[in-house]
Amino acid sequence: xxxxxxxxxxxxxxxxxxxxxxxxxxxxxxxxxxxxxxxxxxxxxxxxxxxxxxxxxxxxxxxxxxxxxxxxxxxxxxxxxxxxxxxxxxxxxxxxxxxxxxxxxxxxxxxxxxxxxxxxxxxxxxxxxxxxxxxxxxxxxxxxxxxxxxxxxxxxxxxxxxxxxxxxxxxxxxxxxxxxxxxxxxxxxxxxxxxxxxxxxxxxxxxxxxxxxxxxxxxxxxxxxxxxxxxxxxxxxxxxxxxxxxxxxxxxxxxxxxxxxxxxxxxxxxxxxxxxxxxxxxxxxxxxxxxxxxxxxxxxxxxxxxxxxxxxxxxxxxxxxxxxxxxxxxxxxxxxxxxxxxxxxxxxxxxxxxxxxxxxxxxxxxxxxxxxxxxxxxxxxxxxxxxxxxxxxxxxxxxxxxxxxxxxxxxxxxxxxxxxxxxxx
Ligand SMILES: *[C@@H]1O[C@H](CO)[C@@H](O)[C@H](O)[C@H]1NC(C)=O
Ligand SMILES: *[C@@H]1O[C@H](CO)[C@@H](O)[C@H](O)[C@H]1NC(C)=O
Ligand SMILES: *[C@@H]1O[C@H](CO)[C@@H](O)[C@H](O)[C@H]1NC(C)=O
Numbered sequence: 441x442x443x444x445x446x447x448x449x450x451x452x453x454x455x456x457x458x459x460x461x462x463x464x465x466x467x468x469x470x471x472x473x474x475x476x477x478x479x480x481x482x483x484x485x486x487x488x489x490x491x492x493x494x495x496x497x498x499x500x501x502x503x504x505x506x507x508x509x510x511x512x513x514x515x516x517x518x519x520x521x522x523x524x525x526x527x528x529x530x531x532x533x534x535x536x537x538x539x540x541x542x543x544x545x546x547x548x549x550x551x552x553x554x555x556x557x558x559x560x561x562x563x564x565x566x567x568x569x570x571x572x573x574x575x576x577x578x579x580x581x582x583x584x585x586x587x588x589x590x591x592x593x594x595x596x597x598x599x600x601x602x603x604x605x606x607x608x609x610x611x612x613x614x615x616x617x618x619x620x621x622x623x624x625x626x627x628x629x630x631x632x633x634x635x636x637x638x639x640x641x642x643x644x645x646x647x648x649x650x651x652x653x654x655x656x657x658x659x660x661x662x663x664x665x666x667x668x669x670x671x672x673x674x675x676x677x678x679x680x681x682x683x684x685x686x687x688x689x690x691x692x693x694x695x696x697x698x699x700x701x702x703x704x705x706x707x708x709x710x711x712x713x714x715x716x717x718x719x720x721x722x723x724x725x726x727x728x729x730x731x732x733x734x735x736x737x738x739x740x741x742x743x744x745x746x747x748x749x750x751x752x753x754x755x756x757x758x759x760x761x762x763x764x765x766x767x768x769x770x771x772x773x774x775x776x777x778x779x780x781x782x783x784x785x786x787x788x789x790x791x792x793x794x795x796x797x798x799x800x801x802x803x804x805x806x807x808x809x810x811x812x813x814x815x816x817x818x819x820x821x822x823x824x825x826x827x828x829x830x831x832x833x834x835x836x837x838x839x840x841x842x843x844x845x846x847x848x849x850x851x852x853x854x855x856x857x858x859x860x861x862x863x864x865x
Contacts, residue, residue, distance in 0.1 A: 467857065468582075468583055468584060468589045468629075468857055469589075469629070469632050469633065469634060469635050469663045469664075469856065469857055470589045470590070470591065470625040470626060470628075470629045470632060470634045470635070471579065471584060471589060471590055471591070471634065471635045471636075471637055471853070472591045472592070472593055472618075472621060472622060472625060472634055472635070472636050472637070473554055473557075473572060473575075473576070473590070473591070473592045473593070473637050473638070473639075473642075474592075474593045474595075474618070474636065474637070474638040474639070474642030474643070474645060474646050475557040475571070475572060475592070475593075475594060475638075475639055475640075475642050476597075476638075476639040476640030476641045476642050476669075477597040477640060477641040477707055477711070478508070478509075478560075478597055478688065478689075479557045479560070479571055479572070479594070479597070479639065479640075479642070480508075480548065480550075480556045480557035480592075480594030480595070480597070481506055481508060481509070481548070481549055481550070481556045481557070481562070481594065482506075482507050482508040482546055482547075482548060482596060482598075483504045483505065483506055483507060483546065483547050483548070483549050484504070484505060484507035484526055484544055484545060484546045484547075485503055485504045485505070485545045486501075486526075486543055486544060486545075487543045487544075487545060488543065489542050489543030490541075490542065490543025490544060491542065491543065492522065492525065493521070493525060494518060494521050494522065497518075497521065497522035497525065497526075504547070506562075507523070507526055507527065507546065508527070509560050509561045509688075510561060510563070511561045511563070511564060511569075511690065512563070514690060514692070514693055515692060517694065517697070520693055520694060520697050520698070521697060523701075524697055524698055524700065524701040525541060525701070526541060526544050527598065527701050528541045528700065528701045528704045529541070529598050529599070529704045529705055529706060530704065531704075531706075531747060531748075531750075531751050533750065535607065536606055536607055536754075536755075537602075537606075537607045537608060537609055538599055538608075538610070538706045538751075546596060548594050548595060548596055549594075550592070550594060551592075551593065551594060551617060551621075552587075552591055552592065552593075552621055553586065553587065553591070553592050554572060554576050554586060554590060554591070554592035555586075555592070556592065556594040557571055557572050557592060557594050558570075558571060558572050558573040558576055559571060559573060570841065571837075571840065571841075572592075572639070572840055574840065574841045574846060575840045575841070575846060575849070576590070578846045578847075578849075578850050579850070579853070581850075582850060582853070582854060588628070588629075589625075589629060591621055591625050593614075593617070593618050593621055593642075595614040595618075595645070596610055596614070597641065597705075597707055598704075598705040598706065598707060599611050599614075599705075599706050599707060600705075600706040600707040600709065600710040600756070600759075601615070601645070601648055601710070601759060602751075602755035602756070602759060603754075603755055603756070603757075603758035603759040603762070604758075606754065606755045608755075611645075611706075614645065615645070615648065615649045615652065618645075618646070618649055619649060619653065619657075622634050622636070622661050622662065623661060626660075626661050632663070633659075633660065633661050633662050633663035634661060634662060634663060635662075635663050635664045635665075635666060635853065635856055635857075636662060636664070636665045636666065637666045637668070637849075637853070638665075638666070638667045638668065638670065639668045639669060639839070639840050640668070640669050640670060640671060640805075640806075640836065641670075641671065641707065641711065642667075642670075643667030643668070643669075643670030643672075644670060644671070644672070644710070646665060646667065647665075647667070647670075647763070647764075647766060648762070650662065650665065650766035650768065651762060651764045651766060655767060658766060658767065658768050659768065662766075662768050663768075663769075663856065664768065664769045664770070664771065664856045665766060665768060665769070665770045665771075666770075666771045666772075666773065666849075666852060666853070666856075667770070667772050667773070668773050668774070668839045668840060668849065669773070669774055669775060669803055669805075669806060669811065669836050669839045670772065670774075670806075670811070670814075671711055671805075671806040671810050671811070672717070672763060672810055672811070672812075672813035672814050672817075673713065673714040673716060673717025673718065673760075673807075673809065673810035673813040674710070674711050674712050674713040674714045674717065674718070674733070674760075674810060675711060675713065675802075675805060675806045675807055675810055676713055676718070676723050676780070676781050676782055676783070676784070676807055677780075677781050677805055677806075678708055678711045678712045678713065679712065679713065679723055679724050679731070679739065679784060680781060680784050680795065680797075681702050681703075681708060682702070682703055682708065682712070682739070682740065682743050682745060682748075683724065683743045683784065683786070683791040683795070684696070684699065684791055684792070684793075684794060684795065685697070685698045685699030685701075685702055685703075686698055686702050696792060703743075703745045703748060706751070706755075706756075709748060709751065709752050709755075709756045710756055710759065710760075712733070712736055712752075712756075713733040713736075713807075713810070714733060714760040714810075714813075715732075715733045715734040715736070715757075715760070716760060716761065716763075716813075717733070717809055717810050717813050718732065718733035718734075718807075718809070718810075719732065719733060719734065720732045720733075720734055721733075722783065723782075723783055723784065724739060724783075724784050724786065724795075725783060725784065725785045725786065726742075726785075726786045726790075727786075727787070727788065729742075736752060737749045737752060737753060740752060742791075743791050744791075763813065763814060763817045765814075765817075765818045765821045765823075765824035765826075766824075767821075767823060767824055768825075769825040769826075769827075769856075770814070770824070770825065770826050770827070771826075771827045771828075771829065771852050771856075772812075772814060772815075772826065772827070772828045772829070773828075773829045773831065773839065773845075773848070773849060773852070774803060774806075774808075774811035774812065774828075774829070774830055774831065774839075775802075775803035775804070775811075775830075775831045775832075775833070775834030775835055775836065775838060775839050775845070776801060776802070776803065776808055776811070776830045776831065776832055776833075776834075777801065777832045777833045778801075778802060778803050778804035778833060778834070778835045778836075779799040779800075779802075779804065780799060780800055780801060780802025780803065780804055780805065780806065780807050780808070781797045781798075781799060781800075781807075782797075782798050782799060782800035782802075782807060783797070783798035784796075784797060784798075785797070785798065803834065803835050803836040803839070804835040804836050805835070805836035805837075806836060812828065812830075814826065814828075815828050829848065829852070831844075831845055831848065
């Protein structure tokens with residue numbers, strides 16, 4: 441019966457989309473997309489309090505500009521230095537919270553819409569820049585309509601969340617906005633509960649939202665949670681980012697220039713390999729000693745980021761213990777079989793030189809053990825409806841871009857909707 445219904449929907453689309461789509465669209469559960477870290481635009485404006493370290497990064501009084509991401513503003517060393525100091529966060533021990541660099545105001549444009557994360561740099565609609573655009577197009581092809589049944593929740597991905605008892609102004613604000621978006625999307629669709637579809641880090645935030653709201657709220661407003669490529673237990677790659685910096689995937693960007701900036705992001709601390717998932721295995725090997733996930737504080741000291749140790753221990757470590765089942769249906773989809781950094785071996789050049797990398801299984805960005813961590817974590821909760829789908833040879837980004845991965849994701853979304861149609865008829 442189930443397969444029949446699903447086939448009908450798909451056949452219908454193929455044969456006569458114009459006649460079928462409105463019917464299907466009227467029955468769809470609203471869907472909210474939450475992008476991954478670095479996936480959406482951030483705008484900034486600089487106030488008088490902004491004091492650039494380099495003369496060329498003058499305070500700008502021309503209002504808001506796109507800070508993340510504007511490739512054309514990152515082409516030379518000078519502009520990379522300016523970019524890094526504007527993207528940097530600071531931990532304020534007195535407030536026990538993170539804040540922007542002095543004089544840098546930021547905001548996230550297009551909350552509620554998917555327009556802020558279809559392309560990494562909206563000025564360039566090429567393959568590199570394309571992020572959620574292919575996924576959104578496939579959702580639209582089965583009847584989803586932006587602003588009616590399809591919504592997006594971009595956020596300031598430099599910030600994270602903290603464990604209970606610690607303020608987290610920016611992250612908590614995002615969770616409140618996301619909850620309100622869920623409620624609104626449901627209300628404007630006849631009270632239908634929503635499907636939350638996330639990529640990567642977006643899944644960790646969505647799980648925190650679900651865990652922090654009462655079961656009655658979850659049952660009323662959320663039909664299904666579909667995390668794609670979520671790094672539940674962090675990723676080994678993050679240790680390389682703290683040690684050597686990252687070029688943010690832009691070959692012309694100098695990773696060492698970005699190192700203080702990437703180290704300063706609270707979200708990067710959260711994404712470090714969790715002791716719960718990675719245990720005692722040496723992840724960073726150096727001439728002077730090895731570091732495992734359970735020796736993270738020593739590692740942060742070792743890479744010269746001792747100011748990260750306090751917040752890591754007080755705010756992040758307890759958060760890593762919170763991987764609670766949301767007790768609403770979850771379909772977890774992850775790529776596997778792509779070479780993924782498992783150990784970084786640093787030689788005589790120390791952390792300034794790119795390490796040798798030992799590879800293991802994963803999606804190229806996140807290790808398999810982390811992608812599948814909820815499977816073992818939730819094993820002892822039979823009341824948690826959990827389906828795990830592994831996609832061989834699908835990378836961390838391919839999962840939202842590659843045709844075969846998208847077909848499977850769309851199939852799952854149709855099945856979730858189809859199951860609901862049957863239940864209601
Ligand atoms: C939800 O709807 C209310 C009422 O229309 C609106 O004021 C609010 O901005 C909406 N919030 C979000 C996050 O969409
Ligand atoms: C560090 O790890 C490497 C590789 O696993 C191992 O050969 C070496 O003995 C370890 N060194 C120390 C000091 O534990
Ligand atoms: C895996 O994917 C890559 C890139 O899409 C492709 O070049 C390669 O042939 C694939 N390998 C296998 C074993 O399917």
